[in-house]
Amino acid sequence: MIPAARVPFVGEAACDHPTLGACIHARAPPIPLFVAIGYQVRTVGESTVFEWLSAALEQRAPLTRLEARGTVRLVLKGAGLEPASVRANQMQVVLERMMPAALTRRGVEDAEDLCRELATELRERGPQLPDADAETPYDVFERLDNDAIKRPKR
């Protein structure tokens, strides 16, 4: 296993923006009518946490970039999640529950330790990671409830 080094978050090296990853989530200027009815423009790309974990695996496990990204993609698919919308708290659960077995199958030694390390790092840095900017179908269906009308605005 390659010694742990801090893996930069996507966008960190690319720009000085105070919000990590802001560059990859750059938006087109909103159209007033669309904004009025609630339309949101979304740029398609992988989430920051996906990019971070892929880069971390590439650096700390004997996996190529393609293998690391492919492994994360497959594990996320197994968990019913998508690389474009996965959030830090979800990735943490995936790291703890599913990733060790997937990495072991790919011949990574000490996969348990590596995943625990990454999960701890993610827990600490998670709040700093920008979530995918667009809402997921889950967010929509979570709202489609009579009780949501009375709920305070988030």
Next chain:
Amino acid sequence: MRLLAVAPLALFMITSLVVSVRLVMLWQRTRKLPELLLATAMFSSGFLAYAVATALKLLVPGSLELRRWLSLTMLTIECVGIVALIGFARQVFHRGKKWATAFAILLCALLALAVSAEVLTGEILRYSDSYPITGPYVPLGLAARGSGPAWMAFECFRYHAKLRRQRALGLVPRLVVDRVLAWGIGIGASAIAYAFAIGHRLLYGTGLRDHDWALGVASLLALISSLCIAFAFFPPKSYRRWAS
């Protein structure tokens, strides 16, 4: 017997009306497009189009011009609802994906084409009388309009499978997982009703109301649809407690 078969259709209309009004209230609070699209779909296709269709059936002996005008109004309202449903499926499940936008545009174009063909050939009148169809336009129109609910139901079932996997990891609550399934079944029942109407038209040429058994099947589907949508939007308190 007829009255018994019509009751679930009335229930479906009432459910659609109530849910759409509540969805508009939700949209006023959140200002998010999915709520507005679903409210439009429920109100147009589930309530208003049915109301006009009922008026149309009561006016069967009315003038040709009146029936033509009402049929066109009904189809236009229904199409507005179906377009909103297509928009919902695209906006919620595949936002930002080019293929989904292209697919949604294709479905809308097919919808416009099918309605135009029904109007131009005069087949639009077959919705208000008991004469058999003379061309493929009515089944094609039904297929085009059924594509919206079919896509939405397919996406709900697909997403429900993903949510079940997330639930196994404790990432999502049961309430939302079941809600997605209920919407899928509710909208899917509508899609099946369209498919059933197509089959009936192809076999007999006339509308469902000419056969009591066919009306019964449509009523059963309407009942399933209204119960599932009501369950999704107004889950009972006991279920809510159990699910959480």
